[in-house]
Amino acid sequence: MQIDNIRGQELDDLFEGILKLENLDDCYHFFDDLCTTNELIALKQRFQVAKMIKEGQTYQKVQDRTGASSATVSRVKRCLDYGSDGYHRVIDRLD
Structure with a gap:
């Protein structure tokens, strides 16, 4: 996997945070802050x-x-x- 090159605690933290999103509204708010x-x-x-x-x-x-x-x-x-x-x-x- 190409992502193995950047695997680590920081990426785990990001993915764990994404898994905590509960609905579309949460997604809109989080990704609005996270991404351009x-x-x-x-x-x-x-x-x-x-x-x-x-x-x-x-x-x-x-x-x-x-x-x-x-x-x-x-x-x-x-x-x-x-x-x-x-x-x-x-x-x-x-x-």
Whole structure:
């Protein structure tokens, strides 16, 4: 996992904090403080790309709907195929 390079107590603290969020309102407040608008836009775009690819949408349709670059779509697809299964875990739990 690429995240292993930064694994440690500080990252554990962040993830433990995220696990304490109880609802969407908590998420909006926490991520508003934690991230810039551009960071949140990038995160939500990648997540939508992952959902659409998992649904079987074409790269072109994903790019058109999300505004993501071909590089972003390819990277997300690579994570879906060869990553740590994070996208799959979350998307499957939403269904």
